[in-house]
Amino acid sequence: MTLIRVENLVKTFSVAERRAGLWGAVKGLAYRRHRVVRALDGISFTIETGELVGYIGPNGAGKSTTVKALSGILVPDSGRCEVLGRTPWKDRIANARDIGVVFGQRTQLWWDLPAIESFDLLRDIYRVPKTDYVATRDELIERLDLRSFLDVPVRQLSLGQRMRCDLAASLLHRPRVLYLDEPTIGLDAVSKLAVRDFVRSMNRQRQITVILTTHDMDDIEALCNRVMVINEGRILSDGTLDDLRKTVTTERWLTVDMLDGAEQVSDPDAEVISHDGARITLRFDPDHVSAAALISRITAKYPVRDLFVENPPIEQIVARIYAELKL
Amino acid sequence: MRGYWAIFSARCRTLLQYRAAALAGLGTQIFWGWVRVMVFYAFYQSSSAVQPMTLEQVVSYIWLGQATLLILLYGVDTDVVAMIRSGTVAYEMLRPMDVYSLWYARAVALRTAPVLMRAVPMFILAGLFFGLQPPASLAAGCLWAVSTVVSVLLASALGTLMTVTMLWTIAGDGIMRLVYSATFIFSGSIIPLPMFPSWMQPLLNFLPFRGMADVPFRLYTGNIPPSAGAIAIAHQLAWTLVLIICGRWLLARGTRRLVVQGG
Amino acid sequence: MADSIRLYFRYFGVSVRGQMQYRASFLMTSFGTFMITGIEFLAIWALFARFGSLRGWTLPEVALFYGLIHVPFGLSECFARGFDLFPGLLKRGEFDRVLVRPRSTFLQILGADVRLGQLGRFLQGLVVLLWAATALNVTWTLPRMALVLGCVTGGICLFCGLRVIEATIAFWSTESLELMNCLTYGGVETAQQPLTIYRPWFRRLFTFIVPLACINYFPAHAILGRPDALGTPAALHWVSPIVGFLFLLLTIEVWRFGVRYYTSTGS
Numbered sequence: 108m109t110l111i112r113v114e115n116l117v118k119t120f121s122v123a124e125r126r127a128g129l130w131g132a133v134k135g136l137a138y139r140r141h142r143v144v145r146a147l148d149g150i151s152f153t154i155e156t157g158e159l160v161g162y163i164g165p166n167g168a169g170k171s172t173t174v175k176a177l178s179g180i181l182v183p184d185s186g187r188c189e190v191l192g193r194t195p196w197k198d199r200i201a202n203a204r205d206i207g208v209v210f211g212q213r214t215q216l217w218w219d220l221p222a223i224e225s226f227d228l229l230r231d232i233y234r235v236p237k238t239d240y241v242a243t244r245d246e247l248i249e250r251l252d253l254r255s256f257l258d259v260p261v262r263q264l265s266l267g268q269r270m271r272c273d274l275a276a277s278l279l280h281r282p283r284v285l286y287l288d289e290p291t292i293g294l295d296a297v298s299k300l301a302v303r304d305f306v307r308s309m310n311r312q313r314q315i316t317v318i319l320t321t322h323d324m325d326d327i328e329a330l331c332n333r334v335m336v337i338n339e340g341r342i343l344s345d346g347t348l349d350d351l352r353k354t355v356t357t358e359r360w361l362t363v364d365m366l367d368g369a370e371q372v373s374d375p376d377a378e379v380i381s382h383d384g385a386r387i388t389l390r391f392d393p394d395h396v397s398a399a400a401l402i403s404r405i406t407a408k409y410p411v412r413d414l415f416v417e418n419p420p421i422e423q424i425v426a427r428i429y430a431e432l433k434l
Numbered sequence: 435m436r437g438y439w440a441i442f443s444a445r446c447r448t449l450l451q452y453r454a455a456a457l458a459g460l461g462t463q464i465f466w467g468w469v470r471v472m473v474f475y476a477f478y479q480s481s482s483a484v485q486p487m488t489l490e491q492v493v494s495y496i497w498l499g500q501a502t503l504l505i506l507l508y509g510v511d512t513d514v515v516a517m518i519r520s521g522t523v524a525y526e527m528l529r530p531m532d533v534y535s536l537w538y539a540r541a542v543a544l545r546t547a548p549v550l551m552r553a554v555p556m557f558i559l560a561g562l563f564f565g566l567q568p569p570a571s572l573a574a575g576c577l578w579a580v581s582t583v584v585s586v587l588l589a590s591a592l593g594t595l596m597t598v599t600m601l602w603t604i605a606g607d608g609i610m611r612l613v614y615s616a617t618f619i620f621s622g623s624i625i626p627l628p629m630f631p632s633w634m635q636p637l638l639n640f641l642p643f644r645g646m647a648d649v650p651f652r653l654y655t656g657n658i659p660p661s662a663g664a665i666a667i668a669h670q671l672a673w674t675l676v677l678i679i680c681g682r683w684l685l686a687r688g689t690r691r692l693v694v695q696g697g
Numbered sequence: 698m699a700d701s702i703r704l705y706f707r708y709f710g711v712s713v714r715g716q717m718q719y720r721a722s723f724l725m726t727s728f729g730t731f732m733i734t735g736i737e738f739l740a741i742w743a744l745f746a747r748f749g750s751l752r753g754w755t756l757p758e759v760a761l762f763y764g765l766i767h768v769p770f771g772l773s774e775c776f777a778r779g780f781d782l783f784p785g786l787l788k789r790g791e792f793d794r795v796l797v798r799p800r801s802t803f804l805q806i807l808g809a810d811v812r813l814g815q816l817g818r819f820l821q822g823l824v825v826l827l828w829a830a831t832a833l834n835v836t837w838t839l840p841r842m843a844l845v846l847g848c849v850t851g852g853i854c855l856f857c858g859l860r861v862i863e864a865t866i867a868f869w870s871t872e873s874l875e876l877m878n879c880l881t882y883g884g885v886e887t888a889q890q891p892l893t894i895y896r897p898w899f900r901r902l903f904t905f906i907v908p909l910a911c912i913n914y915f916p917a918h919a920i921l922g923r924p925d926a927l928g929t930p931a932a933l934h935w936v937s938p939i940v941g942f943l944f945l946l947l948t949i950e951v952w953r954f955g956v957r958y959y960t961s962t963g964s
Contacts, residue, residue: 120962180796182961196960203799215794219715231707232798232805234700462879469887469895473751476894481748612725615733625740629747 110284110316111154111177116186118147118172118340146172147183148340154318156283159310161331162320165429169340170320174286177318178206191283204233207277211289214273216261222272223257226279233280240279247275251305267298274305278315285309287319291326303329324421336428343428348421355424361401362388364413372409377401385412390419460555464564467500471565486628491655494567495626497560498651501553502582505545505589506617506646511537511597518600527689534682537597541590549586570656577663581650584670589646591677592617598681601688622648628657642673701804708808709776716813723814730817734771737889738763738825754891757832758921763889764826765845765913769852770885771819777857779809783864792959802956803949806864807857833921841920844935851941852912856881858941858948859907865948865955884909891917893926900927908944911937 124140146169154160164170175181176188179195179202188194195202209215216225230240248254251271256264264272270290277285287306291299307330309315319331327334327348334351336344344351360380363372368385376396377389391401398416405411471493478489487495514537517523526533560566569575596613618624620643627638627648638644649666652658658666716723741763745756783806786792795805826845830837863877888909892900904910918925919934 175793178797180793180960182957199796199960200799200801203797206797208794208797210794213789213791213794217711217715220711224711224714228707228711231704232800234799461876462883465879465883466886468899469883472895472899473890476752476890477744477748480750480752483747483749485747612729612732615729615736618733619736619740624737625744630740630743631746 108156109153110156110158110191111152112187112189113153113173113177114151114187116147116150116173116176116183116188117145118169118176118181118183120144120146145340147176147186149186150337150340150342152335152342152345154316156316157310157314158333159307159317159331160319161327161334162318162337163322163327163334163425164337168338170337171288172340173337174208174288174318174320178208178286179203204280205283207280207282207285209270209273209277209285209287209290211270211287211292214261214269215276216269216272218262219260221258222253222261222264222276225261225272226276229276229279235280239281243279243281244275247278250308251275251301267294267301270294270298270302271305274302278309283316285315285317287317287321289321289323290319291321291323299323299325306330324425328421336425338429351428352418352421352424355427356419357394358390358392358419359398359416360388360390360419361398361405361416362386362414363405363409363411366410366412370409372405374401374405377405459552460559463500463503463552463556464559467496467560468564470496487626487655487657490565490567491657492626492629493565494655495622495651495657497556497564497566498654499623499647501556501560502549502585502647502650503623504549504552505586506621506623511540511544511593514540514597515600523601533689534594534598534685538590538594538678538681541593541597542586544593545586545590567655569654571660573660573663574653574656577660577667578650578654581653581663581667581670584667584674585646585650588642588670588674588677591674591681592642592646595677595681595684598685598688601685617643617646620644621646622651626651628652642670642677645670645673701801704800704804705808709811712808712811713813716811726814727817727820730815731821732817734767734818735821735824738821741889751890752894754893757829758917759890760825760829761833761917761920762891762913764822764829765848765917766852766885766888766909767822768819768826769849769912770856771815771817771822772849773853773856773860774815774818775812776853777807777860778812778815779806780857780860780864782810784867787867796956796960803861803952835920835922840935844916844919844938847938848912848916851938853941854945855908855912855941858945859884861945861948861952865952868955868959880907888913908937908940911940 121141121143124142148169150169150173162170162173172181176183177190177195179199182196190202191205193202215229216222217228226244230244235243248257251274253268253271253275256268261269261272274290285306290306291302294302303326306317306319310317310330317330319326321327332347334344334346334348335342336351344354361377363386365372365385365387371382372379372387372389374389374391377391379387380390381388391398402414402416406414474489474492474496478485478492514523514526517526526536529536557566561568569578592613620627620638620641622644627644628635630638638648649658649670653660653663653666738760741759742756745751745759751759783792786795786806786809792802795802798805835841859877859881863881866877884903884907887895887899887903892903892910892914900910904914915925915929915934915937918929919931924931925934
């Protein structure tokens with residue numbers, strides 16, 4: 108069932124320009140120049156219930172503008188948008204009851220109070236019935252392992268602890284949709300895994316639809332079966348992670364660990380891209396030569412101790428996409 | 435020295451960005467001054483007894499106060515306080531510049547650029563329309579100019595001292611508010627100091643606060659005659675020195691404390 | 698509606714508990730506020746000591762005006778602080794968080810902060826008002842006391858409304874307009890003296906545009922049992938505090954307009 112439908116959203120902003128220097132500042136007292144920015148230039152997509160969608164793009168591409176329109180914070184210039192059958196900016200309050208938002212950099216918890224009190228306050232804000240609230244809250248506390256620091260004022264929590272509390276806070280009212288904006292930024296490895304685990308289980312078991320904007324490609328790889336790439340207000344790509352990879356390249360990488368570090372490796376169908384001590388990485392096109400054939404050739408010619416085949420890291424893929432976009 | 439100038443001009447540039455505030459502030463102050471003047475008009479009409487200042491002197495005093503109010507208005511340096519609260523003040527301490535002088539330079543900048551921007555139009559308008567008289571004499575005018583410059587130094591010293599005390603109190607705007615209120619009252623910004631009862635005058639004459647407003651204004655109006663000018667300015671300078679010394683000493687102790695406690 | 702009031706008191710509790718953690722600062726701030734606002738009345742007293750009267754008004758009468766303005770203003774400084782903090786909230790980008798919640802923005806901003814430290818101003822206003830009540834030659838009938846309560850309530854609404862307008866301006870200008878400061882604090886400075894000492898256009902400003910006269914000047918005449926030298930009808934004196942409430946309703950509409958502007962132009 109279609110949960111979110113976006114058709115041709117357009118949004119422009121007018122940005123004031125600053126002038127440099129002391130004299131420029133005095134001139135700025137009299138008049139200001141403005142520049143028009145097209146943040147959204149006809150965005151369209153649909154999202155079904157239970158999807159976990161990644162939304163990526165360079166800075167300033169329009170990711171947060173899209174999320175703002177979907178959460179009812181921003182009124183677009185033109186286009187249609189339906190979340191759970193409602194237009195978010197027209198039915199702000201009704202829409203707000205069914206969504207949860209986590210901003211990675213800013214917490215929604217009250218700074219001087221323990222997290223548990225923030226939860227209680229949110230319960231009143233969202234008008235969650237008592238029994239539902241207690242059940243949901245306790246379940247979230249269990250899942251995210253919050254019990255040990257629930258009584259500590261939020262300002263004293265570590266980033267990882269705070270993020271877990273923020274995740275719990277965003278789900279106390281059992282929203283149908285969850286918008287996550289950079290949820291793992293600045294977190295340590297353990298916390299990142301915990302967050303990803305949690306989001307995945309919420310999506311699978313509770314059918315919560317998730318839209319994830321992030322720069323961390325590990326998040327995308329771990330969680331998303333669908334990725335949308337946006338740049339300069341337009342959606343460039345919308346499909347699975349493999350589809351995305353293939354738009355850039357079909358190449359694959361073969362990494363071999365040599366018995367003797369000084370050995371060089373070469374093959375007519377493969378190109379060496381890195382040689383780090385005893386580890387050599389080659390790239391090849393599977394349409395030209397199959398992985399199996401390449402492996403048998405190389406292991407026959409050279410003393411190989413260990414090897415593995417992988418796709419180029421999604422980081423690289425996306426970096427290449429972004430680099431092409433800048434041109 | 436160039437470092438301090440850079441900070442000074444950067445601050446001025448930032449302050450000039452806020453144009454709406456710049457324009458509206460003038461209107462506010464004219465409003466305030468006007469209300470005060472009207473109240474005094476009404477009081478002077480209610481009694482024919484001789485007062486320590488004439489109505490004309492009081493009116494000039496009030497407008498001078500409005501023109502240079504911003505010297506007093508800034509208490510602690512809010513940016514520095516934010517730095518202290520977040521702990522990034524440690525970076526300030528690591529810079530190859532004397533921290534006290536850094537903060538002092540900022541304080542002086544805060545009290546110079548905005549004041550000039552406000553004072554010039556205020557002088558013109560108050561002089562033309564609202565009853566601000568010219569200085570009582572050339573000597574009075576010169577003394578007033580010198581005294582005003584010193585009042586900026588004095589107010590900056592107090593402001594920096596208050597900023598330094600913020601190294602101790604975490605949420606503390608408590609002490610600051612107390613000192614702030616004392617500054618306002620005892621500088622003559624509510625009513626001219628001579629209008630307070632005579633038994634309060636010795637105390638008011640001793641405290642540093644009069645040096646921030648009352649002294650220059652009374653030099654201007656001639657209420658303090660030019661012959662007593664040198665002593666008045668010396669009073670300002672003496673307190674400035676005292677506050678700077680206190681500020682530096684307190685900052686040194688505060689720095690040690692921060693280092694020991696690890697911020 | 699009851700639900701919103703409940704939520705406001707929840708916010709209230711949260712703010713208070715947050716501040717109680719810094720107990721020393723709270724006491725110092727309350728004391729400081731008491732002093733700084735109290736000193737204004739001291740200045741008035743000093744001037745009365747020198748001049749004897751203010752165009753026919755005595756010190757106890759002026760104290761009545763003073764108290765009737767500072768009590769509601771002090772209370773509004775405690776309870777409507779959320780709007781004072783709004784420009785900072787907006788600058789930090791936290792208004793989005795407010796919009797994402799299923800409650801009225803007005804209620805959320807109002808509840809964002811309660812500054813009990815400002816009780817100092819309320820207390821000194823109350824002290825002055827009580828002193829005026831005893832020093833004046835007035836019989837305190839029930840209607841008169843109810844009128845005082847009405848003034849305080851209407852006054853709280855009015856000052857709240859002024860704060861709302863000041864906050865709403867933040868949607869357009871990153872620096873809050875000092876003009877509002879001028880009308881609020883300047884207005885208090887003005888209204889703490891009887892309006893008769895001011896020029897006509899000034900009086901009209903504070904009767905019709907920022908109707909402070911409706912919460913202290915006019916009702917004071919009903920309390921003192923005096924006819925207004927400016928010629929307003931006696932009946933008006935008893936009902937004028939309601940204007941404060943109407944003013945607040947008007948400002949809420951202005952706020953809504955500001956929110957609509959924000960959502961159509963983004964942050």
